[in-house]
Amino acid sequence: MHISDGVLSAEVLIAGAVLAAGGTAVGLKKMDMDQMPRVAVMTAAFFVASLIHLPIGPSSVHLLFLGLMGLLLGWSCFPAILVGLLLQSLLFQHGGLTVLGVNTINMALPAIIVYLVFGPLVRREGNWLPLAGAACAGAFAVLLSSLCTAFSLLFSGEEFTTMARLILIANLPIMGIEAVMSVFILSIMRRVKPEILGASLSDTFRGGEDVASK
Amino acid sequence: MLHRNRLLHAIVTALVVLLLSMPAFAHKVNIFAWVEGDTVHTESYFPDGRVVQKGTVSVYDSEDSLLLKGVTDEEGLFSFPVPKGDDLTIVLDASMGHRATYRLSAEELGGKETAAAHGEHSLQNSQRPKDRVPAVKILCGIGYIMSIMGLSMYFYEKRKKKKKGLGSG
Numbered sequence: 001m002h003i004s005d006g007v008l009s010a011e012v013l014i015a016g017a018v019l020a021a022g023g024t025a026v027g028l029k030k031m032d033m034d035q036m037p038r039v040a041v042m043t044a045a046f047f048v049a050s051l052i053h054l055p056i057g058p059s060s061v062h063l064l065f066l067g068l069m070g071l072l073l074g075w076s077c078f079p080a081i082l083v084g085l086l087l088q089s090l091l092f093q094h095g096g097l098t099v100l101g102v103n104t105i106n107m108a109l110p111a112i113i114v115y116l117v118f119g120p121l122v123r124r125e126g127n128w129l130p131l132a133g134a135a136c137a138g139a140f141a142v143l144l145s146s147l148c149t150a151f152s153l154l155f156s157g158e159e160f161t162t163m164a165r166l167i168l169i170a171n172l173p174i175m176g177i178e179a180v181m182s183v184f185i186l187s188i189m190r191r192v193k194p195e196i197l198g199a200s201l202s203d204t205f206r207g208g209e210d211v212a213s214k
Numbered sequence: 215m216l217h218r219n220r221l222l223h224a225i226v227t228a229l230v231v232l233l234l235s236m237p238a239f240a241h242k243v244n245i246f247a248w249v250e251g252d253t254v255h256t257e258s259y260f261p262d263g264r265v266v267q268k269g270t271v272s273v274y275d276s277e278d279s280l281l282l283k284g285v286t287d288e289e290g291l292f293s294f295p296v297p298k299g300d301d302l303t304i305v306l307d308a309s310m311g312h313r314a315t316y317r318l319s320a321e322e323l324g325g326k327e328t329a330a331a332h333g334e335h336s337l338q339n340s341q342r343p344k345d346r347v348p349a350v351k352i353l354c355g356i357g358y359i360m361s362i363m364g365l366s367m368y369f370y371e372k373r374k375k376k377k378k379g380l381g382s383g
Contacts, residue, residue, distance in 0.1 A: 003311030004242065033370045040363035041223060044356045051347055083362060087355040092347055094242055099311075153311055167310050193221050 001064065001106055001149050001167075002050070002088070005096030012155050016102030020082060023108055027078035038196075039076045042069055046084040050094060054173055061170050066145055067138035067182045070111030071122055072196065077115070081108045102152050110144035122186060123197050130190065131183050138182030142175045143168065243314045245271070245306035249322055255293045256316070258286050258306045265290025269308040276301040296323050 008016075031039065042065075049063040069077040082104045089095040095103050114137040121133030150164035189196050243266055247256040254273075258266035269286045273294065281297040286306075302318040 002242075004313040007307070007311050007313050033367060036363050036367050040359050043359045047355050047359060048352060051352065083359060087358055091351045091355050092242075149311060163310070170310065189221065196221070 001145050001171075002085075002095035002103055003099045003106075003149065003152060005098050008099060008102060008152060008156050012152055013098055013102060016099070016105050016152065018101070020078070020101035020104040020108070023075075023078040023105070023112075024082050027075045027080075030075045031079070035073075035076060039073055039080050042073055042077075043080040043084050046081060047087055050088055051092070054177070061174050063174060064107065064142060064145065064178065065181075066107055066111045066141035067114055067134070067178055068185060069108075070113070070115035070141060071119060071134065071137050071182070071186065073111075074115050074119070075112060077111045078104070078108045081111065106148040106152060107145055109148060110141045113144055114141045131187055134182040134186040135179040138178035138180070139175045142171050142178055146171050243269070243306060243308040243312045245304060245314045245316045247302075247304050247316045247318050249296070249318070252296050253293050254296055254302070254304075254318065254323070255291065256286075256304055256306075258290045258292070258308065258314070260308075266306065266308045269306050272305045272307070273297065274303040274305065276303075278303075299323055 046065050046069055049065045052063045054061055054063070069080060073080055082100070085095055085100055085103050085107070086097075089097055089100065118133040118137040118140070122130045122137065124130050124133070146167040147164055150160055150167050153163050154160045186197070243258060243260055245256055245258045247254055249255075256271055258269050258271070260266060265288075266286055267288055267290060269290070270283065271286060271292045272283045273281045275281055275298065281302075282294055284292045284294060286292045299320050300323075301320050302323070304316045304318065306314045306316075308314070
């Protein structure tokens with residue numbers, strides 16, 4: 001998912017930077033200082049995840065933790081992913097500084113989408129629905145991120161369908177692993193610290209509460 | 215708040231320990247070129263040692279004009295005759311947004327040094343260098359993240375106190 005420097009055209013880079021700045025602003029605005037340690041810990045997890053490579057499939061791929069980032073952080077995943085990608089590009093030369101915006105969008109947007117779509121399912125009562133939601137979030141985040149990456153490469157002369165197929169096939173094992181991992185981690189959290197999931201629930205509705213209290 | 219994050223801390227600590235104990239590779243492609251007589255050989259590979267198949271290799275001169283283009287074979291190799299005695303920039307496009315460059319200077323392209331250089335390079339070639347990410351860099355990145363957290367919390371608290379002070383005074 002990490003696009004290198006010099007691949008994309010200036011228009012795509014600027015569009016990505018503007019969108020990423022917007023998303024980060026929203027994320028920071030919605031973030032409560034109380035959530036800061038959690039955001040930082042998840043950023044650290046995201047930062048190291050890209051070093052775990054899987055020697056499966058036709059290409060070289062690595063873990064992303066996108067579904068978990070979305071489910072646990074909500075909108076805060078924007079600043080988290082931005083910082084993680086910045087450090088990855090500075091320390092590991094993974095990705096690049098000029099593509100930071102585009103890469104942030106390609107990863108944070110899918111995380112937010114799965115948070116909005118599967119988040120309510122994950123916070124439901126019951127045994128099977130939340131776990132199914134977690135599995136879907138893990139898999140779909142990687143799927144959407146692959147499509148976003150293919151879409152950004154669309155403007156640099158690569159054909160969308162071929163590129164999308166290539167990236168998707170390369171990331172199929174990651175989809176499976178992230179689905180299993182999301183189920184695993186969320187089922188532990190539900191049993192041990194259910195308020196972690198509840199807390200990210202409350203900040204979706206906080207805007208509504210504010211309006212009501214006024 | 216503190217104990218709410220204890221589980222997350224435990225998970226991340228476990229991850230970091232796991233990472234430090236296994237080889238960590240940055241996810242980027244590499245291209246490496248050497249000269250043998252009148253031919254320039256290139257080899258392209260991912261940091262974990264896998265070769266880049268069907269990657270596009272483009273060769274530019276010092277004025278950035280494209281001299282030639284080619285595709286890497288099943289072993290990640292692509293060779294071409296020396297196009298001209300200029301500084302060459304060799305760019306590898308490994309699709310999916312991966313890209314790497316290698317610079318060959320004009321001196322490397324001709325003259326006696328090539329033979330010696332070749333000996334060196336083919337040795338390197340057989341033991342393809344893997345880019346391991348040193349554990350220090352991983353810890354360094356985590357340190358940065360924690361410092362950003364600490365600083366923002368510090369300034370937030372300071373501002374909150376200041377506001378409170380102004381309110382009561």
